[in-house]
Amino acid sequence: MQNVQSAMERLRGLATASPVAELAAAFEAAGFELALVGGPVRDAFLGREVTDLDFTTDARPDDILRIVAPIADAHWDIGREFGTIGARFSGETVEITTYRADSYDGTSRKPVVAFGDTIEGDLHRRDFTVNALALQLPALTLVDPSDGTKDLMEATLRTPIEAAVSFGDDPLRMLRAVRFTSQLGFQLDIDSFDAIVELRRRILDISAERVRDELVKLLKTDTPRAGLELFVETGLAELVLPELPALQLERDDAHRHKDVYEHSITVLEQAIALERERNPGADADIVLRLAALLHDIGKPKTRRFGENRKVTFYNHDVVGAKLARKRLTSLRFDNDTMKSVSRLVELHMRVFNYEGAGWTDSAVRRFARDAGPELQRLLILIRADITTRNQRKSDRLLFAIDDLERRILELQEKEELDSVRPSLDGEQIMAILEIAPGPLVGKAYKHLLEVRLDEGPLEHDDAKQRLLEWWEANRP
Structure with a gap:
């Protein structure tokens, strides 16, 4: 968290650069207010890179279009019914939205759009105080009607109005709270936590697509653990992704098996680390991250107790693949994502046969053939799946995977494994x-x-x- 003076210096630099300065001058000349709002202002205080430029104004959509059209490289009004106009300036995309005073009828999945007249009123309807900050342009006046800067300094997520009212107005804000704990590293205040627990079933009023998008944003963060734990603790996961809390199998001296829930989050963290190491600078791989989180969801249904209460999970990979496909379908993921994630879940145990006896060239070819385009993701997943505290076992497994990767590389170079086909067509x-x-x-x-x-x-x-x-x- 930067001090206010440093943050204002960053905002001043942003406000004097194009296209912010150009827009500020155009709206002032037309007699309308304009302010940089939400994420860009928040991130300036946090010392984070500002990636999106969002503005709010008292101008109505028709006025926004009239002002923007002559100076923008391109503009579009796909969000016009919600008061939002998009535009592009020299490759920079911006969104400009009329002051809002949304209302909800308590049953609809979409807000009833009502335009507002003041920036303070607009900020009070936003999700959290840390996002209810605005920089009026070109005056460079900070507008903070709900003490968002104080919450930024205390790393706290709090709603501008009573939490139960805010989440009742838009239940998706409950999932946004979950996501922001990971994205910003903030703690959710107790009133907001209690309100989510009380209102959690209202998440079922939200369309599957919007829920999916928030889940994806959470998994794309660098450190999703905090958000996932809050997701489970509030009871939201039970309604959105019930397979995740189901992994919290009981632990005691008699059963002596891993905490599958903790293991799955650790596998996700290790997969993210390997993803960054192998593909530095690339966008977050949501297929890999979903597969890492869901790879063991077949265990609760396949758990059996044998002699001496020994626990087994036979065929949990096959069962888990079916469960993953079913859940991703209900969350409206695209077919390619569903197919890739379920395939990774199905194959994630194959490599452990290699650790025991080693593989022939034939077995290596079949492993690569079965993985197909998911081969590199699968190799990352099976590495991330090693969470044992037994160092000798861990070293043995990692050596086996290193050897398998070496064998695959050798055969790829010699036989073009990526396009295995018979010698005759x-x-x-x-x-x-x-x-x-x-x-x-x-x-x-x-x-x-x-x-x-x-x-x-x-x-x-x-x-x-x-x-x-x-x-x-x-x-x-």
Whole structure:
């Protein structure tokens, strides 16, 4: 947290740069108020990089368009019904929104938009005091009607109005509170916590898409643990992602098994660290992070107690893959994300066979083939899945994974594993066997693919001979 003087210096520099200064001059000339609001002001106080420029004004949408159109490189009014106009200036995207005084009917998933007349009224309707800050332009006057700067200094999340009223107005704010604890590293104040616990079922009034987007934003933060723990503690997870709190299996001396919930969050943290190490500067990999968080969600349904109360979770990977697909479907994730996450969950145990006995070239090829485009994510996930405190066991597992990666790399360089296919294609198979297109061609192709995985690439004549041998045994 920077002091007020330093923060104001940052804001002053931002306000005198384009496009902020250009917009401030244009709105002043047109006789309207304009203020930089919310995240940019908050982040200036926190010493964080300012990435989004959001403005608020007393101008109505038609007036905003009239002012912005002559000076912007592009503009759009996709959010016009909510009073928001977007524009682009030299590659910089901005949003300008008319002062709002939203109201909710208690059952609708969307606010009833009502435009306001004062900036103070607009700020009071925002989610948290740390986001209810504005810098009036071009005067550079800080507007803070709910002591947001004090909460910034104390690293506290608090609502500008009574928490129960705020969350009742827009239940999505409960998930935003969860996300901000991780994104900003702040603590939620007790009144807000209690209000979320009391009103948690109102999250069911929010569309699955909006809930999904908040969950994704939480998982994209650098340190999502605090938010996930609050997610579970408030009871929101039970309604949004019930598989997560279900991982809190009881622990006692008799059962002696891992705390699967704690393990899963640790795996997520380790996956994020490996993701940064292997892909520095890249955007957060939401597929990998979802897979890390959900990789063991099949354990509660597959837990069994054997001799001496030994706990097993046989087939939890297969069960977990089905549960992951079902949950991601209900949260309206796209098909590619659902497919990739469920595949990673299904495959995350495959590597542990290697640690026990080592793999043949055939097994390595099949591992790479089964992982397909998810191979690199899968290798990160299985590394992150090592959370044992037994150093010897950890070293042994990591050595096995290092060796497997080396073997995959060697075979990739030698055999082009990324595009494993038989030495003969469908046209060649039909010509050699003198058959027409049909199921037999597919069966022959599949046989040659198995040979390829077992033995590696074959010369054309060798592949032809293997095909003819198969044909002798399988011709109709």
